[in-house]
Amino acid sequence: xxxxxxxxxxxxxxxxxxxxxxxxxxxxxxxxxxxxxxxxxxxxxxxxxxxxxxxxxxxxxxxxxxxxxxxxxxxxxxxxxxxxxxxxxxxxxxxxxxxxxxxxxxxxxxxxxxxxxxxxxxxxxxxxxxxxxxxxxxxxxxxxxxxxxxxxxxxx
Numbered sequence: 001x002x003x004x005x006x007x008x009x010x011x012x013x014x015x016x017x018x019x020x021x022x023x024x025x026x027x028x029x030x031x032x033x034x035x036x037x038x039x040x041x042x043x044x045x046x047x048x049x050x051x052x053x054x055x056x057x058x059x060x061x062x063x064x065x066x067x068x069x070x071x072x073x074x075x076x077x078x079x080x081x082x083x084x085x086x087x088x089x090x091x092x093x094x095x096x097x098x099x100x101x102x103x104x105x106x107x108x109x110x111x112x113x114x115x116x117x118x119x120x121x122x123x124x125x126x127x128x129x130x131x132x133x134x135x136x137x138x139x140x141x142x143x144x145x146x147x148x149x150x151x152x153x154x155x156x
Contacts, residue, residue: 001033001095001109001113002112002113005026005088005116023066023070024063024066026091027063027066027091027094028059028063030059030098031055031058031059034095034098034099034101034103034106035051037103037106038055039051041103051101054101058094058098058101059098062090062091062093062094065094066087066090066091069083069086069087070083070087085117085120085121088113088116088120089114089117092110092111092114092116093110093114094110095107095109095113096110096111096113098110
């Protein structure tokens with residue numbers, strides 16, 4: 001679930017397109033995963049029906065929320081990054097609350113998913129700084145390793 005969501009955010013950030021269909025397809029996939037995760041714990045037929053019904057209504061509400069964020073009038077107010085992060089926030093909240101119905105692992109994925117929202121926003125703003133730090137560290141370490149390799153006999 002996390003890998004699919006990260007792919008969607010990354011693709012949306014780079015393409016500057018909302019990939020509306022992707023987000024709307026990811027919701028039911030996570031919902032199905034929640035049903036599968038809670039199926040064994042539900043036990044009886046009535047509890048399983050309740051699980052399916054609850055998850056269906058839950059994910060319909062999440063998808064409706066995402067659809068409302070992506071409709072033309074609202075979408076024009078946001079750029080591609082904001083659309084992707086808002087969709088991810090809605091999915092994170094939906095995943096977390098779906099996990100509250102008995103699948104603690106799904107709940108945990110929702111927390112990680114939600115924590116990734118500010119992380120991705122920070123990463124996008126700081127990408128140049130991070131690249132500069134990586135290049136500076138490499139500029140220091142690579143010559144040192146090369147010198148140690150070339151002058152191995154000095155170290156012995």
